[in-house]
Amino acid sequence: MADPLTEAENLCQQTLQALETQTRGASETIEPLRKSLQSLLSVIAESKRKVMVRSAQGQKLAQEIRDNASKLYDVTKLPRPEGKGVDELGSRLASVEGSVTKLKIYWQSFEYATT
Structure with missing residues (x-):
């Protein structure tokens, strides 16, 4: 079984790629989602x-x-x-953000406890 964080990172990257290719006309509504997803990717990597x-x-x-x-x-x-x-993308992204925040x-x- 693969590492869940590696799988999550790959899924988020695939989602980011899909957003970039599928949403050419709705860039102003998708841009905040893309930025949020990029931010999550850095926290997952960390x-x-x-x-x-x-x-x-x-x-x-x-x-x-x-x-x-x-x-x-x-x-x-x-x-x-x-x-x-x-809206559904935003809702699902909020779920991912919540999970990443809990892990962080x-x-x-x-x-904090060890310093």
Whole structure:
């Protein structure tokens, strides 16, 4: 089984690519989503380097991120008329953001406790 954070990172990158290719006309509504997704990718990459992410709780949180990233990517694969589905993308992205925030708080709490 692959690392859930690596899978989540790949899914987020694929989602970003899909957004760039599918939404040429709705760039003003998609741009904030793309920026948010790029920001999440940097936090996911940073989280992969943290030792405490390999703990049972860290793996549970990483799996949650992967599951939410998968749902986000699935939304980009659905056929939609131009400009539709942005609300659903935003909702799914918020789920990924929430999961990533929980994981970041988890590993930051370890760093705080050890300093």
